Amino acid sequence: MLSSQNLNFRESDCEENIDKTYIKIAVIDDDDQVHSVISLALSNFEYKGQPIKIIKGYSEKDAENIFRENDDIHLAIIDIVMEHDDSGLKIIKLIRETLKNKFIRIVISTGQPGVAPEKKVITGYDINDYVSKTNLTSGRLFTLVTTSIRGYKDLIEVEKSRLEIDKRDRLNNKVLNALPCYAMLLDSNGFIINSNSPATLKGVSKGFRCLDFEKCFSCMWGALPSNFNPDKYNEWENEFKSTNYSHYWTPVDENKYLYTVFDITEKKKYQKMLIESKKMESIGLLASGIAHDFNNVLGGIIGFLNLLKVRFSEESEEGELISNIISASKGGIDLSKSLLSLTKKSSNEPSLLNMDDIINQSVKLLKASSKSVVFKTNFNAKSAMVMGDKNLFENMFINLGLNSIDAMEGVGTIEISTHDLSDIKYLKFADMDLEKKYIKIIFKDTGKGIEKDLLDRIFDPLFTTKSESKGSGLGLSNVYNTIHNYNGAIGVESEVGVGTSFTIIFPVA
Known part of the structure; x- marks a missing residue:
């Protein structure tokens, strides 16, 4: 039975800030x-x-x-x-x-x-x-x-304590998921403690060993730099499986590290486009001065040749030689015009053009240069009206066509099609105005293709893989310059032995 003896007891080991609630x-x-x-x-x-x-x-x-x-x-x-x-x-x-x-x-x-x-x-x-x-x-x-x-x-x-840990984990998850990259919290052995959604979708989640410090500092995004120190802040870039990555390694706590990986492939492409644009601008300024003086010299030569030509009949040997010299000099003038087109200024005001008509006219001219090439056109764009220069636009397609004919060695198929552009990602990559409508032109051939390591250079002025007698290296640079002068963009894809495809976009007028 319960006993009430000696019941007046208390534990007097009091602490500071005593809680007086019951x-x-x-x-x-x-x-x-x-x-x-x-x-x-x-x-x-x-x-x-x-x-x-x-x-x-x-x-x-x-x-x-x-x-x-x-x-x-x-x-x-x-x-x-x-x-x-x-x-x-x-x-x-x-x-x-x-x-x-x-x-x-x-x-x-x-x-x-x-x-x-x-x-x-x-x-x-x-x-x-x-x-x-x-x-x-x-x-x-x-x-x-x-x-x-x-x-x-x-x-x-x-x-x-558990709730505090849960709260901290939720906060960590929120922070990690807010990062526009692959983000992971790792322990000192390279195992993932936590990761955000992009990393999880890539198969990198809790318990996965993302980094192996014992095997030459390797990770799933390629080898780490030789001077990598896990106890210090590190940042580096690399290319792995055709993708460019930017890495950031940050010690955040004892034996805990924040590892973030950004896919910078598009950024790298955009940087290359900016570099190319600056390069074209610099070369254009130089070329315009050279072309101007060159034109003056050739103009004088042709003038004197025409005066000399009247002294001889067309059928005479002298008359034929003079005609050939005049023809070659005019070719030099055409070359100087190509150099002048590298500048960002055009002497002609843009006019309203129908891109379908420009393509048809260009195809007619190209057909005359090669009877063995099959040309196919497919016009799918609802609106093909653009602002531009008729001669420059025709010259753009002729340059592309002549390159394709050379690549196919005179035999093959060239297909040109137009489409309404709906790929927002492409517009963002090309830094285009998302509020405007665009026409997309695809120019494809069945030629021998372009080596991957040459793709970044094909629009460089004076760069060519042809022999000196066949190419000046100005054709594709003129194409690039014309497109960008009229607020367009161009991209290229190529596979050796299969062919090359150029994608061109222009704002619709």
Whole structure:
């Protein structure tokens, strides 16, 4: 039976900033004497300066109301046999399963251990202690209450730590997922602790070993630089499997590292376009001066040749030689015009042109230069009207066509098609105005193709893979310059042995 002797005890090991709120203890028992004795026994009890508050219940219904309204009860002392032989067991299920309260410490106190044997209750229910009322002395009650409160508070601290870790992990996930790259948090062995969505989609997720420090500092994005130091900030770029990457390695904590990888392939292409544009501008300024003086010289030569020509008949040997010299000089003038077209200024005002008509006229001229090449045109664009210079646009297609004819060695197929442009990514890459409409022209041939390492140079002025007698290296540079002078863009794809395809876009007028 409960004893009330020596019940005035307290734990006086107080801490700073003592929490003066009550520690709640629920006593569920249908015996009023049990309530009286426990209340008396704990009347002066404090845990580290914090007083207790006893909440009394006498039935299953009382217990349900108490535990539903108080989710911060530290300890529940519950009798098993009340209105039913298993009333206490039902209350335990309510707490653990229905209310899902895993923190409250539950002690079974029974005066009829035969109804619910200790071993059966301990193994079958989530309780923390089982005592017989006859053994619940003041000393036993002191130990039971103290250890239960301590256990409850320890669980709460563990839960707070878990929630703080969860909160930090969610924040880390939010930060990682906000980064426009592959982002990973790694440990000192190169294993991923956390990663963002792009990295996860690439197969790089928690537990994956992204970096192997023991194998020449290798990673799935290629080899690391030879001077890589994992304990310091590192940044580097590389090309791996035809993709350009920019890497950033940042130590963020002891044995934790933030590793971010950006795909900069499009950025690199755009940088090359800017470099090419600047190069063309510089060469154009130089070429314009040379071409101007060259034109003056050739103009004088042709003038004197025409004066000399009138002294000889067309059929004479001298007359034929003079005609050939005049023809060659005019070819020099055409070459100087090509040099002048490298500048960004055009003497002609842009006019409204139908791109389909320009292509048809260019094809007629090209057909005359090669009878064995098949030309196919396919006009799909709803609007083919553009602003430009008719002669320059025709010359653009003729230059492309002559290059293709040479690449096919006079035999093959050239296909030219027009389309409405709907690829926003292409417009962004080419830095075009997204509000405008564009026409896309695809110029394809079945020639021998262009080597991959030469693709970046084909628009360079004076660059050619042809012999000196066949090419000046100005054709494609003129094409490039004409397109950019009229706010367009050009791209090229080629496969050796299959052919080459140029994609050209212009804003629709």
